[in-house]
Amino acid sequence: xxxxxxxxxxxxxxxxxIQHNFLFKGLDKSWxxxxxxxxxxxxxxxxxxxxxxxxxxxxQSLDYLYVQLGGGPVIIRxxxxxxxxxxxxxxxxxxxxxxxxxxxGVCRTFPSLVEAYKTTDVVKIPVEAVKxxxxxxxxxxxxxxLLFELREKFQYHLLNCSAYPPQAVASLLRxxxxxxxxxxxxxxxxGSFLFDLPIDLIARACQLNHRTVEQVLKGMTQVxxxxxxxxxxxxxxxxxxxxxxxxxxxxxxxxxxxxxxxLK
Numbered sequence: 001x002x003x004x005x006x007x008x009x010x011x012x013x014x015x016x017x018i019q020h021n022f023l024f025k026g027l028d029k030s031w032x033x034x035x036x037x038x039x040x041x042x043x044x045x046x047x048x049x050x051x052x053x054x055x056x057x058x059x060q061s062l063d064y065l066y067v068q069l070g071g072g073p074v075i076i077r078x079x080x081x082x083x084x085x086x087x088x089x090x091x092x093x094x095x096x097x098x099x100x101x102x103x104x105g106v107c108r109t110f111p112s113l114v115e116a117y118k119t120t121d122v123v124k125i126p127v128e129a130v131k132x133x134x135x136x137x138x139x140x141x142x143x144x145x146l147l148f149e150l151r152e153k154f155q156y157h158l159l160n161c162s163a164y165p166p167q168a169v170a171s172l173l174r175x176x177x178x179x180x181x182x183x184x185x186x187x188x189x190x191g192s193f194l195f196d197l198p199i200d201l202i203a204r205a206c207q208l209n210h211r212t213v214e215q216v217l218k219g220m221t222q223v224x225x226x227x228x229x230x231x232x233x234x235x236x237x238x239x240x241x242x243x244x245x246x247x248x249x250x251x252x253x254x255x256x257x258x259x260x261x262x263l264k
Contacts, residue, residue: 013041013043013123014029014032014033014036015029016069017032017036017067017069017123018032020069020090020091021067021068021069021091021092021093022091022092022093022143022147022183022184022185023067023093023140023143023144023147024067024140025184026139027137027139027140032133035129035132035133035136036125036129037129040126040129041123041124041125041126042064042123042124043121043122043123043124044121044122044123044124045119045120045121045122046071046074046116046119046120046121046122047116047119048116048117048118048119049115049116049117050115050116051113051114051115052066052074052114052115052116053095053098053114054111054112054113054114055076055097055098055109055111055112055113055114056097056098056108056109056110056111056112057111060098061098061099061100061104062095062098062099062127063126063127064095064124064125064126064127065093065095065096065099065124065125065127065130066093066094066095066122066123066124067093067122067123067124067125068088068089068090068091068092068093068094068120068121068122069090069121069122069123070090070120070121071090071116071118071119071120071121072088072089072090072116072117072118072120072196073087073088073089073116073117073118073120073196073197073201074087074088074094074114074115074116074117074120075087075088075114075115075116075117075201076094076112076113076114077112077113077114077115077204078110078112079110079111079112079113081207082204083204083205083207084201084204084205085112085154085155085158085205086151086154086155087154087176087179087201087205089180089185089195089196090185091180091183091184091185092147092179092183092185093147094114095114096144096147096148097148097151099127099130100127101127101130101131101134102134102144102145103145103148107148117198117201118196130144146182150178150179150182150183153175153178153179154175154178154179157171157172157174157175157178158171158172158175158205158206160251161205161206161207164253164258165206165208165212165213165215165216165261166216166219166220166250166253166258166261167250167251167252167253167258168206168207168208168216169202169206169208169213169216169217169220170247170250170251170253171206171251172202172205172206173195173239173241173247174244174247174248174251176193176195176197177193177241177244177247180193180195187244191242192227192240192241192242193240193241193244194229194238194239194240194241195238195239195240195241196237196238197237197238197239198236198237199213199214199217199237202217216261217239219260219261220250222260223260224242224243224246225241225242225243225246225247225250226239226240226241226242227240227242228240
C-alpha cells in the first residue's frame with residue numbers, strides 16, 4: 001500500500017480524465033487512483049502529419065489505450081484510396097480495437113494508418129490497467145463496449161456516402177453528430193454541434209474533390225443547416241451544424257432531391 005500511495009497519479013490528470021473523458025467521467029477519484037499508477041501512464045503530444053501506429057497488423061497488438069484529452073482530430077486512413085474511415089476528438093479514446101483484450105481480440109481488418117491530423121494531447125494507459133478497470137467496473141465495461149459500437153456505426157454512415165455530394169457530406173456530418181452525442185461531448189449549450197473539420201478531411205472521408213466540398217458547405221450554410229463561424233483563428237476549419245435534424249433530409253436524399261444543389 002505504501003508503494004501505491006507514493007505512485008498515485010497527479011490529481012490534475014485524474015480530474016481531467018474524470019471531467020473530460022467518456023470512459024472515466026464521474027468515476028470516483030480515489031477508486032480510480034488505485035488502478036492508474038503514475039509511473040505507468042505516458043503523456044504524449046502527437047504532432048500533426050506523423051504516424052502514430054499502423055492498425056490491424058497481423059499478429060501485432062498495442063500495449064496502451066490512447067485517451068485523447070485535447071487537440072486533434074486523430075484519423076484512421078485506409079489504403080490504397082487514402083480514405084478516412086474514423087475520426088477521434090477530445091473526450092474519446094482510440095486504439096481499443098488493437099488491444100489483445102475483449103473485442104480487440106477479434107476486431108480485425110486490413111492495415112490502416114493512424115495519425116494525428118492536428119497536434120493532439122493524449123495519455124497512454126497500459127492494457128493491464130484497462131483490463132483491471134474492465135473487470136471491476138460495470139460502468140467502465142459498458143462505456144468501453146460503446147466505443148467499439150460507435151466505430152462500427154461511424155463506418156456504417158460512411159457506407160452511405162453516395163456519389164451525390166450533398167448526401168455524402170451529410171452522411172459524414174450525421175456520423176460525427178451521432179458519435180459525439182453518444183459520447184456526451186456535444187451538443188453545445190445552444191444545441192449546435194461544432195467540429196474542427198477541415199475541407200481536406202471531408203474530401204477524403206467522402207471521396208469528393210475539395211472544390212465540390214466547398215460548394216456543398218456553402219449551400220448548407222445558405223439554407224440554414226450550417227452557420228458560418230467568425231472571429232476564430234481556425235475559423236476556416238470549423239463546421240458548425242445548427243440544424244442537425246434538417247441534415248436527416250439531406251442524408252436520406254437521392255439524386256435531384258436537394259433543391260439547393262445546382263448540379264443534377
